[in-house]
Amino acid sequence: MPQLTITEERWPIAGSFTISRGAKTEAHVVTVTLAEGRHTGRGECVPYPRYAETVPQVMAVLENARGRIEAGITRADIASLIAPHAARNALDCALWDLEAKKAGQPAWQLAGLPEPKPVITAYTLSLDTPEAMGEAAAKASHRPLLKLKLGREGDAMRLQFIRRNAPSSRLIVDANEGWTPENLASMLAACADQGVELVEQPLPAGNDEALRHIARAVTVCADESAHGIGSLDDLAGKYDAINIKLDKTGGLTPAIALAHAARDRGLGIMVGCMLATSLAMAPAFLLAPFAEVVDLDGPLLLKTDRTPAIRFDGSTMHPPPVTLWG
DSSP states (O other): OOEEEEEEEEEEEEEEEEETTEEEEEEEEEEEEEEETTEEEEEEEOOOGGGTOOHHHHHHHHHHTHHHHHTTOOGGGGGGSOOOHHHHHHHHHHHHHHHHHHHTSOHHHHTTOOOOOOEEOOEEEOOOOHHHHHHHHHHTTTSSEEEEEOOSTTHHHHHHHHHHHOTTSEEEEEOTTOOOTTTHHHHHHHHHHTTEEEEEOOSOTTSOGGGGGOOOSSEEEESTTOOSGGGHHHHTTTOSEEEEOHHHHTSHHHHHHHHHHHHHTTOEEEEOOOSOOHHHHHHHHTTGGGOSEEOOOGGGGBSOOOSSOOOEETTEEOOOOTTTOO
C-alpha cells in the first residue's frame, strides 16, 4: 500500500506577481508524494484564496484522508473525499504518476491521450502602471504570445503601451473579474483595437450575464466561472471558451473529462495554471492537444524551479521528463 507524505513548499517569484485581486512574491504550494515499494508518484497543487482555500486547510484535508489513501485509494475514489479542489488535484496527479511508474508506461499513454509535443506557452505580464507594463512588454517582445494581467482603471492605456512595445507578439488578456457590465463594451473594443485575441473572465463570476447580450470581436474565455462539467450549462451563450486548470477541476482525471465535454459543446479550450513549479505544469501539459491556447508559464515566473524540470526554450515548452512526472 502507498505511503503518503504531504509537504508545504514556498518558491520565490522573480520579482512580484500582481493581478486585479492583489500581489504575491512566492508560490505557496502543497506537494503530495505516494511511495509504494520502489515507485514514487508526486502531485502539486496551489490552494487558492479565491476559492476559499488555504495551505493549512488543504494539508489538513489530506491528512484526515490519510487512512483511506494509504489503504489504496484509486482515482475513481477521490471524488468521494470531502476536499478542496486543490487537494484533489495533488492526490489525483500523484496517483497518475505512481500508476505510470508502476506500469512502466507514460501517463499520456495510460490516459489515452496523444503523445506530447513541444508547444508555445503564453508569457504573463503582471499588472502594473501603463508605463511599467509597456517596459515589460518591450523586454518580452521576442516572445510570440503575451498574457496581460489587467482589471483596473487605465487598462485601455496599458493596452496601447504594450502593443506599441511588442508589435509582433500575439496578445491575450486576463482581467481576473476586474471589469464591470458598464465598461465591458468599451474594454472589449479597446482589446480588439490592439489585436487582442482572447479575454479571460472580464466580469465577476456570478455577475456575467451581460456577456449574453454583447457583440464582440474578441474571444471571451471563462476562468473563475468555469470549474467542472457541471458549470458548462451556465456558460452557454456567455462564453466562447473555457480555461481548464487542474486546481479548479480537482486533477487531471476530471480535467480530461471536462475537455471532452467542452469540445462537445463547441467551446474553445485554454489550458492554464496557478503560479507553481514544473511539477504542477507536467500533468496539465497533457491537455495541450485539446487547447487553442496554452498558458503554463508558472516556472518561467519563478526564481528557481525543481530539478529535474520542464525545459523551456524561450516560450517553447517541451514535454516533461518522466523523471519529473508521468
